[in-house]
Amino acid sequence: MQGHMGEQMVEQIDCDVLVVGGGVNGVGIARDAAGRGLRVVLCEKDDLASHTSSASSKLVHGGLRYLEQYQFALVRKALVERERLLQSAPHIMWPLSFVMPHDSGQRPAWLIRAGLLLYDGLARRAFLPRSRAVDLRRHSAGAPLQPQFVRGFEYADGWVDDARLVALTALDAAERGATILTRTACTEVQRHPLHWQATLTSATRTRQVNARCLVDASGPWAGRLLAAGVVAAGAAVAPRLVKGSHIVVPRLFDHPRGYIFQHPDGRIVFALPYEEKFTLIGTTDVEFAGALDDVAISAAETDYLCALANRYFRAQISAADVVWSFAGVRPLAAPSADSAQDASRDFQLVWDAGHSPGNSSAAAVLTVLGGKITTFRTLAEQAVDLIAAALGNQHGHWSAAACLPGGDLFGPLPNRRAVLEYDSWADSILARYRFLSPPLVRRYARAYGTRIHLLLEGCRASADLGPQIVSGLFAVEADYLMRHEWAVCGADILWRRTKLGLHAHAGAEALVDAWIARRASQVSAGRLPQPA
Incomplete structure (x- = not known):
């Protein structure tokens, strides 16, 4: 259906769900909803995964460090998803062993070993090996390290090509019927009794979308989409913004394992094999209050990561060795009282069904806060549970038993x-x-x-x-x-x-x-x- 907006033709689209945001959570929700038979439109103002979702540490993991914060439920949820995801897309995700060097400035070795045993046991593991203590004087991962590191621990998690994960999830959503619109901004939303009316604008056309439910999955932009007073009182919340930065340098080691460093200042930093010829080092955790379209690593962060790497590796690096860097702003649902590095990466789904005093019938809106790549599928499943119930859809869960495009190496089911x-x-x-x-x-x-x-x-x-x-x-x-x-x-x-x-x-x-x-x-x- 076509209409007019001034001299420009305006395409009219009716759908059940409009998702704003083309990061991992947005495309995950679009995929799950389309798989349940809902009519879905997703818009992203830039490219898919052009912000936070392509600026991660590229890991599918439970979050070993969250055990120290007693976030056992979050770790277990992520560990369950870790193996499920690895089986659903084995081309872009694969197991990766990590070595954790230990010295006297860190937590006691017995405490680290106990934490790793807990990490091993929180969820069933189908194919990843259990953790073990290693002698770095004999282990291949010890050779690139400074000589004072003679003992350590080895455990297994997973690696993911984060930007490809987003692209393939969007592709799956599209093949299940979703409309994916990149380079298309949601420039206006209006709430009506039974639907949302949104204006979507790209360089070449304008679309007017009527949607029964709106999903704000815009990551660090979450909450900014909706005009004041549109959402029921008390429901509008904004994420806490924390910047994480990484550097890429020429390869510091030639074995296939990664390193996890428990730095004396309390930070956890990874050094990972990357693109065969490089090492990826990160991440930092810095409170962010700048322009979200202009996020970059600072000189101080670069120097910090180089100095940290130099504490552990024999090969010394400086800012001059950095061949590439990237930074992303994580939209956390954690309170500001927690330090940036300790803030929870769990997600929060803020659901406003539109029923409030003086407003007994209005279109629903869901705002997504927090989350991590490892739990994107279960976040999407829980989000669509809310949406499906409100829209009368009774399809039920399906994504846990589905491969992502290209992942069906030995059949259609994850295995x-x-x-x-x-x-x-x-x-x-x-x-x-x-x-x-x-x-x-x-x-x-x-x-x-x-x-x-x-x-x-x-x-x-x-x-x-x-x-x-x-x-x-x-x-x-x-x-x-x-x-x-x-x-x-x-x-x-x-x-x-x-x-x-x-x-x-x-x-x-x-x-x-x-x-x-x-x-x-x-x-x-x-x-x-x-x-x-």
């Missing part, structure tokens, strides 16, 4: 085999695409899982990949990401859908942007088919 036998599956993919270089096929397998066959559909020789736009990026992949994963510019492709930006030369983004512009002109001239 241990997909985690334990990923390498054998990848070997079969290498054999099938033997006309391509093995490193390229391995990267495609990791990024796309079984969707590699869609990516390479029609390719019978390396020439079928099309021109190499920048190092490692061929036209066939860029085209796929534009058609299926909402990529529209070089940054989307090089930094969020892939991490090729780390490996490419200076100016790579501009080259990809130029290729996209040429492709768009060819489409408009009819020399290429219109993207799906």
Whole structure:
């Protein structure tokens, strides 16, 4: 249905749920709701995962440090989800062992061992090994460390490509019927007795959406969407904003494990193998009050992370060694009395059904606060439980038994085999695409899982990949990401859908942007088919 707003045509959309925010929680809610048969529209003012959800430590974990704060329920909930997620998307998530060096300045060794035993036992583990004490003088993880670290502990958690997790969750939502609108801001919302009326604006069009329920999953922007007085008294809350920053430096160790450092100042910092040639170090925890569209690591944070790394590693680094850094603002539901590093990462769902004194019937709104990547699925499930009950939907839960796109390596259901036998599956993919270089096929397998066959559909020789736009990026992949994963510019492709930006030369983004512009002109001239 079309209407007019001045001289511009306005598209009219009716839906059950409008989700504002294209981070991990927003796309998770859109996916769950669409899977229950609800009509869903999601809008994101920038790219998917362009803020907090691509600025994490890339971990699927229970949160070992939260045991010290007696947050046992949060840790157990995350541990249950950890193995469920690893099985649902084994191409973009995988087990990772962590080594925790110990010295006299830390908590007593017996206390750390007790905490790890509790961590092992809080939830059933299907395939991750139990923790153990290690002699760093003999363990391969000891060689890169300063010589004073002679003992430590090893335990297992998981790794995730966070930005790809968001993109694949959005893809699953779309394939279940959701409408995903990136580069589309929600510029106005009005509450009516039975629905919300929202104006969604992009560079090319305006849409007016009538939704029975509104979900504010805008992360650090949560609460700013709604005008004063729109939400029932007392229901409007704002998140506590804490910035976390990371640095990436040339590789400090060549084994596949990560490190967790319990620094004497009380902070927990990780050093992780990253993109084969690099080490990822973070995170910091700093209260944030700046512009949310301009979040960056500070010089002080960079110096802090370098100094911390230098305390543990033989190889010394400085700010000059940092090849990339990123920062994100976490929207926490924790009280300000807690320190930033100790504040809970649990989530809070603020539900306003619209029933308040003098207002017996009004459209519902849900505001999402807090959360972490590991618990995004269960957050979405609980959120849609509230929405479904209000809208009379009785579909029930489904996402715990579903793979994310590309994760169905050995069948449609999440299973241990997909985690334990990923390498054998990848070997079969290498054999099938033997006309391509093995490193390229391995990267495609990791990024796309079984969707590699869609990516390479029609390719019978390396020439079928099309021109190499920048190092490692061929036209066939860029085209796929534009058609299926909402990529529209070089940054989307090089930094969020892939991490090729780390490996490419200076100016790579501009080259990809130029290729996209040429492709768009060819489409408009009819020399290429219109993207799906």
